[in-house]
Amino acid sequence: MSPALLLLAGFAVVLLILLAWILLDTRKFTKPEAHLDFTEESDRSHATYLRQVRQAMAVEDFEFLAARGSRELSQRTRKERRRIVLAYLYCLRNDFLKLWRLARVISTMSPKVGVAQEFARLRLGLFFFLRYELIRIKFLFGFAPLPELGSLSEVVSRLGVRLETAMRELGERAALAAKLASTLDGRRLDSR
Secondary structure: HHHHHOOOOOOOOHHHHHHHHHHOOOHHHHHHOOOHHOOOOOOOOOHHHHHHHHHHOOHHHHHHHHOOOOHHHHHHHHHHHHHHEEEEEEEEHHHHHHHHHHHHHHHHHOOOOOOOHHHHHHHHHHHHHHHHHHHHHHHHHOOOHHHHHHHHHHHHHHHHHHHHHHHOOOOOOHHHHHHHHHHHHHHHHHOO
């Protein structure tokens, strides 16, 4: 077997392992602590807490702690804040999953949804989870990709807004259909 073919096969195996790892249910690896659970609040907890998460990971805070406090304090604070960000990321993932499942339900009820829209929903889910895992890995290794975290939160927010619009349109159609049906039933009753 040629070295190029072995290299290609090795690359394919690595990609398959990474894909399987990403598609695994990562909840068992990243469950937030009980006191860090944001899930009991609104479904929009990611938007509520993003500003605080950014502040918690601000470089200025760590520089201040390193200058005024001990090295142990700085390291412990960084570790605790990283755990908080990972809990936030876990809740962001859960918010996305709720919205993604809701999108599937809405798509079954909407007559306008075709194969292209379903493929776009699948692609959105795949890209979200790839970005989610990359950001999570960066935080696990001590990096703070705050702009990427903000863009991931924005994806969830935009999906929520799109679903609210779609649900409103479905509700309006349902109300119109109910009104039309009641009008038709009323005419049949009058004609007897």
